[in-house]
Amino acid sequence: MRDKTDVWQGTLALMILKTIETMGPLHGYGIARRIEQTSGNLISLNYGTLYPALLKLEQEGSIASEWGVSENNRKAKFYRLTRSGRKQLHQEAQDWEQTTAILARFLSPTEDPA
Amino acid sequence: MKRLRAWMLRLTGLFPNPQRHQEIADEIESHVQMHTEDNLRSGMTPEQARRDAILKLGGVESAKQAYRERSTLPYLETFLQDLRFAIRQHAKNPGFTCTAILMLALGLGISVAIFGFVDAALLKPLPYREPSRLVNVTERIAMIPRARLSYLDYLDWRKLNTVFSSMDVFTGDGLALSTPTGTQLVAGTRVSDGFFRTLGVTPMLGRDFYAGEDSPGAPPTVMLSYATWQKRFGGNREVIGQTVTLNQAANTIIGVLPQNFQFAPTGGAEFWAPLHASATSSSCEGRRSCHNLDGIGRLKEGASVQAALAEATTIARQLELQYPDTNQGQGASVMLLSEMIVGGVRPILLVLLGGAGLLLLIACLNVASLLLVRSESRKREMAVRSALGASRGRLILQFVTEGLVLIAGGTVLGMAFAEWAMQLLARLIPADMLAEMPYLQDSGINLHVMAFAGAIALLAAALFSITPALRLAMTEMREGLAEGGRGSAGTLWRRFGANLVVVELAIAVVLLAGAGLLSKSFYRLLHIDLGFQPDHLATLQIAAPDSTYAKDDQAVALARQVISRISSLPGVQSVALGSVLPVSFNGNTTWIRFPDRPYHGEHNEVNERDVSSEYFTTIKARLLRGRYFADAEDASKPGVVVINQTLARQYFPGQDPLGKKIVHYDLDPKSMREIIGIVDDIKEGPLDSEIWPAVYYPLNQAPTPYFTLVVRTSQAEQSILPTLVSTIHQIDPNIGTSDEATMTQRINDSQTAYLHRSSAWLVGGFASLALLLGAVGLYGVIAYSVSQRTREIGVRMALGAQRGSVYRLILTEAGWLTAGGITIGLGCSLVAASLMGKLLFGVHAWDVSTLAAVVMVLAASALLASYVPAHRAASVNPLEALRAE
Structure with missing residues (x-):
């Protein structure tokens, strides 16, 4: 079996945003677990890298955070999507789909009509 | 935008914030705990659960570190x-x-x-406006590269040229301003009507001259400089339309020039009046041979200075052919106005x-x-x-x-x-x-x-x-x-740091040599042979109104009256009048010819000076041959002149000029003069100028109401100046006076002397500082070297070296550095001095005595700077030096 894939450069932000959009406000640990689950455990996420990524998104105004209480009654910082974050997510998702679609055309065999 | 926001936030993160640190720690901690709990639920032992959580995080501290780095700017x-x-x-x-x-x-x-x-x-x-298109346009003759324009030539140049969108002229003028306290001579400028439009300057108040306002028939109008408006009219805006009395005529004030307006060629002009050129043959503007104007032109789009010069030269040649009498040898000069103003x-x-x-x-x-x-x-x-x-x-x-x-x-x-x-x-x-x-x-x-x-x-x-x-x-x-650090660093320092001090010393030599040469130039400049004795001379410019003194006999009478009144003042030894003072400028020339020789229309350009009979004795000039004028030699007597030695040498080589005749180039019989004396060359131009041939006419045979009073006094000449002014005003309050100054002041304050003096002082100041810094640098190097070699010196002394040889050791090191600096510096200063070129007067770049003095000064300073550390080295106690290990 192949090794678990590392997170590609730049895709982590997109995954975070999508995860928060789907799940609603969520703490860092939750986001990390969710990303792993969604990838079908194909991704090996170094949880430590998640927090600088979250901070970057927060500094850029895509997400906002506040302290709250987790499902297990534990104090945790919850992140939620801001309006600009939502816009960014849609934009980047679209770009990503386009990129993958183009790549797919290169990689899949084409039917030559001639 | 987003990036900027993030960057700003990270910038604020630079300020220490314990709360944020705590939050980061809390968040990571809560993460680990949640993960641990999950792990426990999946059946791990507590120890395993926590370990796994931390492992997955990549270590608590490094996670915190990465987090913190993101929250600030690490490099900053x-x-x-x-x-x-x-x-x-x-x-x-x-x-x-x-x-x-x-x-x-x-x-x-x-x-x-x-x-x-x-x-x-x-x-x-x-x-x-667009100053890069403004040029200075004048005529040019062999002796004067930037000579003046005659009015009629100007009119032709303006008409014939195709390179200027406009061309105008100006000339500085002394004006007699009537004030409640008496008539003052003030500086003014007369300009053609389009002058300010060509410059692109509009008055801040009132109007500009209209086209045609410079014609002789136009009513007299005048513009004020901003400073004059403030000083003499209190900045009153009602001043427009009022009149001011200049040269005893009422002039209407029509405008005030802007505060930032400046025009260096007629620097301190207070009043700006239109030219009012009357083209009658009696006035200067009516004669092509009378050059009293300076020109400015605005280049058309795309026209270059070279093209303008080429065209002006062509026009000048055309005029030479058309008017051979007056225009032979009159070329053209065109240069950027800025070059003319700041070139000097x-x-x-x-x-x-x-x-x-x-x-x-x-x-x-x-x-x-x-x-x-x-x-x-x-x-x-x-x-x-x-x-x-x-x-x-x-x-x-x-x-x-x-x-x-x-x-x-x-x-x-x-x-x-x-x-x-x-x-x-x-x-x-x-x-x-x-x-x-x-x-x-x-x-x-x-x-x-x-x-x-x-x-x-x-x-x-x-x-x-x-x-x-x-x-x-x-x-x-x-x-x-390594303990003791005895490695190669010392040699490295010596190789590297020592070179720096050689460069420093070399620079100090260059500056010292420059200062020395400039000071010597200045000394030479002030001690050139002027051809007269400038001490104890008081001078005053006088302008009597034309209305009362324009006629020759009136002017002669005034001159005699002035001389007799001033002579009777206490402390006055002798009194003289002259048209132009010595050490002012070469110019006010006339064209002479010799009636007994063939003439081909060449212009024998000589300085013309009109002087009273006592002039030469008052300034203590040296008579070489013949005699000076007598006061009685006026228009009723045969015409006589005194010439200077340069004229005698240039035009009478191998002949005796005494008794020979000279005449104005147009052979006007009234201008026929006999040479009665030869005076040793008097410096008419600035201190550093050449001697031109000069003709001195008796003032009584060429009377003028504008002249300069020269008084030789027995006591301090400064103290008599106010009395001179008041005495002249007693004769007639309408006579304007200005520029009361002693001859020594005039010479010392002349632009040439001033520029040489200030550059000598400033460069001298730089050189002293350079010497000080260089010596300090050398001291630093030697002192450091001594401190590094303390042990070595100790060993040498322990082995029997004498104190003298320690001195020698250190001073030799300093000597090599100094010699290197001096050698390089001398080479560089020769180059530097030749670059200074025109600033040097009467000295060569390789002036041996200056350079020798520089070497001595530097060597002495270097010796002093290195003696202190050498002394310290020689006083090293070998025991202590070795114990310091």
Whole structure:
């Protein structure tokens, strides 16, 4: 079996945003677990890298955070999507789909009509 | 946008914030706990659960570290740390820090201050519309490259040219201004009507001259300079339409020129009047041979100065053919107006800037060498830091930061110093001189100057970063740790730091030589043979109104009255009148010919001076042959002249001029004169000018109501000046007087003397500072070398070396450095002096006595600077030196 894939450069932000959009406000640990689950455990996420990524998104105004209480009654910082974050997510998702679609055309065999 | 927001937030993160640190710790901790709980639920042991959670996180501390780094700007944070450390380092060493900052501030401040003047004079465009298209247009003759225009020639040039969109003329003029306290002679300028439109200047109040307002029939009108409006009319806006009495005629004030208006060629002009040129043959403007105007032109779009010069030359040639009598040999000169205005001061300013730059370089080298010494003594510290894991880059960055702190301090202090120095230098310029160089009034700290200072700071930063970095890169860190540090660093220092001091000494030699040559030029300039004795002479300009004194007999009567009244004043030895004072200018020429020789229309251009009978004896000129005039020689007697020796030599080689006749080029019978005397050459032009042939006419045979009074006194000549003015006003209050001054003042304040004096003083100042800094630098190098060699010296002495040989050891080292500096410096100063070219007067770049004096001064200072450390070395106690191990 192949090794678990590392997170590609730049895709982590997109995954975070999508995860928060789907799940609603969520703490860092939750986001990390969710990303792993969604990838079908194909991704090996170094949880430590998640927090600088979250901070970057927060500094850029895509997400906002506040302290709250987790499902297990534990104090945790919850992140939620801001309006600009939502816009960014849609934009980047679209770009990503386009990129993958183009790549797919290169990689899949084409039917030559001639 | 988003990036900027993030960057700003990270910037604020630079400020220490314990709360944020706590939050990061809390968040990571809550993460680990949640993960641990999940792991427990999936059946791990508590120990395993927590371990797995931390492992997955990649370590608690490194996670926190990554998190923190994202919340601030790590490189900036590092810089701030370095900065704090650098400031602490400098604070620990206040002596070093103050010396370094002061040296930098001094070098930078002087350079910036001089640059401020260079910027104002040479870089800033003149305050006219599109100044790069403004040119100075004049005629040109063999003797005078930029001669004046005659009015009729001007009219032809204006009509025939195709390169100027407009061409106008101006001429400086003395005006008799009637004031309640008597008539004053004030400076004015007469201009053709389009003058201000050509410059692109509009009056701030009132109107410009309209086309045709300069014709003789137009009512007399006048514009005021801003300063005059303020000074004489209290800045009253109602002044437009009022009249002012100039030359005893009522002139209507029609406008006030803007505050920033300046026109250097007629510097302090208070009133600007239209030309009112009457083309009758009796007036100067009616004769093609009378050149009294200076021209300006605005180049058409795309026209170059060269093209304009070529065309003006063609027109001049055309006029030569058309009017051979008057125009033979009259060429053309066209140059940028800015060149005409600042061309004269450019070499001096550049020399000063060069001198200041060299001084700055010495200061920087001195600081660099101090830094180098310090980096030597911090070898251990660096080695330890490097052993603890600091990268070489990080260590270099530390040095760079320390250099930057010094430069920042030096720059701030230097700018304050520059501002002060600029104000001081501007105040030191006499008002008359400033009027002739109005562009200097704009000097001050502006964007150009700031950019210049910034560039210097950057260069200094580069220098200060490179030296210790180079040093660090060249040594092995390991050696630093070795006890005693006896490694190669010492030799490296000697190779490197010593070279710096050689450069410093060489620069000091260049500046000293420059200052020496300039001082000697100035001395020579003030001690040239003037052909007369300038001491105890009081002078005063006089202009009597034409209405009362225009007729020849009236003017003669006035002259006699003035002489007799002034002669009777106490302390007056003799009194004379002259049309133009000596040491003012070559010009006011006439064309002569010799009736007994063939004539081909050539213009024998000679200075024309009209002088009273006592003139030569009053100024104590030297009569070579023949006699001077008698007072009785007036229009009723045969015409006579005295010529100078240059004229005799040039036009009567091998002949006796006495008794020969000269006549005006047009053979006017009234101008036929007999030569009755030859006077030794009197310096008519500026101190550094050539002697031109000159003809002296008796004032009584060429009377004029405008003349200069020259009085030789027995007591101090300064004290009689006010009496002269009041005595003239007693004769007739309508007579205008101005420029009362002693002859010595005139000579010392003349622009030539002033420029030479100020450059000699300034470069002399730079040279003294350079010598001081160079000596300090040498002292530093030798003292350091002695401290490094203490053990060696101790060993030598223990083995029997005498104190004398220790002295020799140290002084030889200093001697080699000094000799190197002097040799290089002498070579460079020859080059530098030949670049100074025109600033040198009466001395050669290779003036041996100056250079020898420079070598002596430098060698003596070097000996002094190295004696102190040599003495210390010789007093080393061998036991202590060896015990210091």
